[in-house]
Amino acid sequence: MAKLVDAPGLGPDARNGVGVRVPLLAPQVLLGLDFTYPVFNEEMRMALQIENLGSLDRKMTLEFARADLAKARDARLAQFGKTMKMAGFRPGKVPKNMVEKQYGMQVDFELQYDKASELFYEQSKKEGIPLASQPRLEPKSDLSADKIVFDAFFEVLPEVKIGDFSKAEVTKYTTDIGEAEIDRALDVLRKQQVHYHPRGEAGAHGDGGANTAAQAGDQVVIDFVGKIDGVEFAGGKAENFEYVLGEGRMLPEFEAATLGLKAGESKSFPLSFPADYHGKDVAGKTAEFTITVKSVNWAHLPAVDDAFALSLGVTEGGVAKMREEVKQNLDREVKRRITSLLKSEVMDKLNELCELDVPKSLVASEQERLVEGARQDLMQRGVPNAKDAPIPAEIFAEQAMKRVRLGLILGDLVKQNNLAATADQIKAEIDEQAATYEDPKEVVRWFYSNPSRLKDIENLVLEDNVIKHFTSLAKVSDKAISFEELSKLN
Numbered sequence: 001m002a003k004l005v006d007a008p009g010l011g012p013d014a015r016n017g018v019g020v021r022v023p024l025l026a027p028q029v030l031l032g033l034d035f036t037y038p039v040f041n042e043e044m045r046m047a048l049q050i051e052n053l054g055s056l057d058r059k060m061t062l063e064f065a066r067a068d069l070a071k072a073r074d075a076r077l078a079q080f081g082k083t084m085k086m087a088g089f090r091p092g093k094v095p096k097n098m099v100e101k102q103y104g105m106q107v108d109f110e111l112q113y114d115k116a117s118e119l120f121y122e123q124s125k126k127e128g129i130p131l132a133s134q135p136r137l138e139p140k141s142d143l144s145a146d147k148i149v150f151d152a153f154f155e156v157l158p159e160v161k162i163g164d165f166s167k168a169e170v171t172k173y174t175t176d177i178g179e180a181e182i183d184r185a186l187d188v189l190r191k192q193q194v195h196y197h198p199r200g201e202a203g204a205h206g207d208g209g210a211n212t213a214a215q216a217g218d219q220v221v222i223d224f225v226g227k228i229d230g231v232e233f234a235g236g237k238a239e240n241f242e243y244v245l246g247e248g249r250m251l252p253e254f255e256a257a258t259l260g261l262k263a264g265e266s267k268s269f270p271l272s273f274p275a276d277y278h279g280k281d282v283a284g285k286t287a288e289f290t291i292t293v294k295s296v297n298w299a300h301l302p303a304v305d306d307a308f309a310l311s312l313g314v315t316e317g318g319v320a321k322m323r324e325e326v327k328q329n330l331d332r333e334v335k336r337r338i339t340s341l342l343k344s345e346v347m348d349k350l351n352e353l354c355e356l357d358v359p360k361s362l363v364a365s366e367q368e369r370l371v372e373g374a375r376q377d378l379m380q381r382g383v384p385n386a387k388d389a390p391i392p393a394e395i396f397a398e399q400a401m402k403r404v405r406l407g408l409i410l411g412d413l414v415k416q417n418n419l420a421a422t423a424d425q426i427k428a429e430i431d432e433q434a435a436t437y438e439d440p441k442e443v444v445r446w447f448y449s450n451p452s453r454l455k456d457i458e459n460l461v462l463e464d465n466v467i468k469h470f471t472s473l474a475k476v477s478d479k480a481i482s483f484e485e486l487s488k489l490n
Helices: 026-031 068-083 096-127 179-190 252-258 306-311 318-353 360-381 391-415 425-432 438-447 450-471 482-487
Strands: 046-054 057-065 136-141 147-157 170-174 194-199 220-227 231-244 266-272 284-302 475-480
Touching: 026 057, 026 136, 026 170, 057 068, 057 096, 068 096, 096 136, 147 360, 170 450, 231 284, 252 266, 252 284, 266 360, 306 318, 306 450, 318 450, 318 482, 360 391, 425 438, 425 450, 438 450
Parallel strands: 170 475
Antiparallel strands: 046 057, 057 147, 136 147, 194 284, 220 231, 220 284, 266 284
């Protein structure tokens, strides 16, 4: 399979086609939150109380005897004693009473917190409590008390009330890829290889025609100067400035003034900056510009021939094979786009039809994850000091809430309807994504070499399973639209 440029018009995201993502929390919710804690060997003696604080908030009161920690305390102090240094004593020979004086309170603090944490998780497991967060432990007794008491504050996972999917209506789009769509895609690929020649100068590709004046699609090189009330303004002057007529890079009045000029010609004209122009110093003002054309260059696009196919990596089959591969790429992009649009609509319906309380702790964790993701993105873009960039978590509050809410809904649907991703489904998704690359086998190895990459694929498959389940119950309307219409849908 030759490596072709992604089909234009449907977005650059290779993973899902359009950059629309749904939450990837479901597997985590499904499997529960895995928190680890130290283990004590002695028998546990405790009293337990669990209090409902409203909504998803709970308080567990834990009690245990300080005597239960005696052996662990002695062992911990002995370990400190082996490395403790003190003037007048060799390392490891400091008297026990001095080790006790130095580290006793620290050891009591650590062991009591560890013991409370252990008891909390053991009791949570015993009672079948669906934890949504790690506990916040607060001691209620002195370190030296015979009976140690802790309050553990935590959140539980909510009950998800699934609505009636049969009442929902969603639209599934269909799009056929024909010769016209393939031609337009090839035009985009041709423009990626465009090169320019001076008008009126004969060359291997001709002279561009008898008309040497600047035309739409031409590349022009100009000098310009702009003045407001007779005074040049910042950013209003440039030499050897290059742009292509018709690309919309310049304001319409600027392009209109350039059209029809030949190399060496000049023109003065007024230009009114829009009120919302990004340059605040000139926004809403009228400037007098003078431009001088240095050169006018016409665009030469490669012909759609075997040489062009070869330049795209098609080593066999020429134009026919190239068109076949372009169609395959377009079909894949259309499928991803249609799937993404349906996914987005289904997720909105799930939000509407399902009722649940959302754990604040999970939302906060998701906000932190989104902040870190944003910071990593800035670092990849080469933004200076991106690692320490002040990114307020509040800007992700709504997004985090939606992702967590949907993750909990998906997790419940997966559990109740046996929708977990299978190994065969995961392999099929990987194979489909790998097919768009020059060496699919290498891409497959790349996915399977990293558990996090596999987890991403698993989540995609899981989401697809939920969508299939939902659409099997909801009212689905098929709607045929053109490729161009599809590309414009959000």
